[in-house]
Amino acid sequence: xxxxxxxxxxxxxxxxxxxxxxxxxxxxxxxxxSLRDQxxxxxxxxxxxxxxxxxxxxxxxxxxxxxxxxxNQVSSRVYQKALIDLKDAFHRYxxxxxxxxxxxxxxxxxxxxxxxxNPLVVLNAGNTIxxxxxxxxxxxxxxxxxxxxxxxxxxxxxxxxxxxxxxxxERKEVQQTKESVGIDLGIKAFATMSKNQVFDxxxxxxxxxxxLAIQGQASKQVKGSKNQRQTYNKMTRIHSRIxxxxxxxxxxxxxxxxxxxxxxxxxxxxVKGMMANxxxxxxxxxxxxxxxxxQLEYKCKMYGASLVLVxxxxxxxxxx
Numbered sequence: 001x002x003x004x005x006x007x008x009x010x011x012x013x014x015x016x017x018x019x020x021x022x023x024x025x026x027x028x029x030x031x032x033x034s035l036r037d038q039x040x041x042x043x044x045x046x047x048x049x050x051x052x053x054x055x056x057x058x059x060x061x062x063x064x065x066x067x068x069x070x071x072n073q074v075s076s077r078v079y080q081k082a083l084i085d086l087k088d089a090f091h092r093y094x095x096x097x098x099x100x101x102x103x104x105x106x107x108x109x110x111x112x113x114x115x116x117x118n119p120l121v122v123l124n125a126g127n128t129i130x131x132x133x134x135x136x137x138x139x140x141x142x143x144x145x146x147x148x149x150x151x152x153x154x155x156x157x158x159x160x161x162x163x164x165x166x167x168x169x170e171r172k173e174v175q176q177t178k179e180s181v182g183i184d185l186g187i188k189a190f191a192t193m194s195k196n197q198v199f200d201x202x203x204x205x206x207x208x209x210x211x212l213a214i215q216g217q218a219s220k221q222v223k224g225s226k227n228q229r230q231t232y233n234k235m236t237r238i239h240s241r242i243x244x245x246x247x248x249x250x251x252x253x254x255x256x257x258x259x260x261x262x263x264x265x266x267x268x269x270x271v272k273g274m275m276a277n278x279x280x281x282x283x284x285x286x287x288x289x290x291x292x293x294x295q296l297e298y299k300c301k302m303y304g305a306s307l308v309l310v311x312x313x314x315x316x317x318x319x320x
Contacts, residue, residue, distance in 0.1 A: 005164040006129070008154075009138045018154060018161055021074045021134070022110035028082035030103045031058065036090075051087040058083075075133040077114040085113075111155035129163060139163075158240025159233070174303050180263035182310075185292065187283050191253060199253055204245035205286040211238050246288050254295040258303045264296060268309040 010018065032054045058079075063071050071079065089101040116132035129143060130136045131152045149165035156162075182194035190201035214231055221228040257264060271290045275281040300307040 002167050003164060004167055005162055006143075007140045008129075008161045008163055009140065010161055014135075014137070015161060017074070018156070019110060020070065021078050021112045021154070022156065023106075024071055024074050024078050025082045025085075025112040026104050026106060027071075028058065028079055029086055031062065032083055032086045033101055033103060036086075048087065050090070051083055054086075055080075055083055075114055077133045078112045081113045081115065109155060111153060113151060113153045115151040131163065137163075157243075158237040160240070174259050176260055176262040176303075176305060178261050180265065181257065181261045182265045183257070185267065185269065185287075185289055187280065187287065190249075190287055191292075201287050202245060202249050203283070203286050204242040205282070208238055208242050246286075247291070250288055250292050250295055254292065254299055258296065258299040258305050261305060263306050263308065264300065265308045265310050266293060266296065268312050269293075270312065 032051070035054055035057065036050060062068055086101065089098070092098040093100050114131065114133055127140075127142050128136055128138050131154070134152075134154070148168045151165065153164045154161055155164070184192045186192065187201070189198050191197075191199040212235065214234055218228055218231045218235070221231060269289055271284065274284050274289075277284075296307055299305075
């Protein structure tokens, strides 16, 4: 089972409708949490029984109110999944694994999940993807037929919408042609390999600092005004682009490395401690040392390679 994430091509009308779906998920979750606390306080009760009562209350009374008529314009699967998420949140709270659920905020991001009534959904080959109860949308990358999924999560990053789902497929085996490689991470040269390969850093945050100067404008604008929302939207798009540039570089570096070498050695860097340095902290966070290691760890498991963490005091920079 593998997770797939791809971007969708949406026009303004479709993007607005997706935002309504995300808003429905947020409103139902917060409304259910508020009603639950008002009726039962913080007493640990049976999750299924309480959520079923909340579902009846929201369906028979709240959705019929004139101010909530817009709820009937979007998929009912989103409405049901929001209550399931609330149920899972209280289940974790009741098992003492998590704190009491808190209200969701739009600042946490816009996303929603839908699932199919059928146990399996077969995806057809092509650039379009059919999402149950939501619609069919073109994507930026073609899909292969035969992939199967039941649950789809749509999320907004910057001004673009993405869909994530799991597929039941087997990954093709990759035969690594080389034995081992050592990788030394740095600021001037992002990655220096023992095979005399050097990869220069992109530093997308440093490059985007000029555009991020608009952050000062938001604090001076009227809180909640249209101008402030537009400024925040611009900031979100800029940060999304910075994140995308960094992520693209890391994927293009880690994937070929894992496919080529059977054994990969990197330093066991304490990134959190390194970022405490006020002179180098911003540069280190801009490069993405931790994300580089995270990608290597899960890709090594996927492609059958081995990852060895070398002691941080080992003179790897001099060796490379």
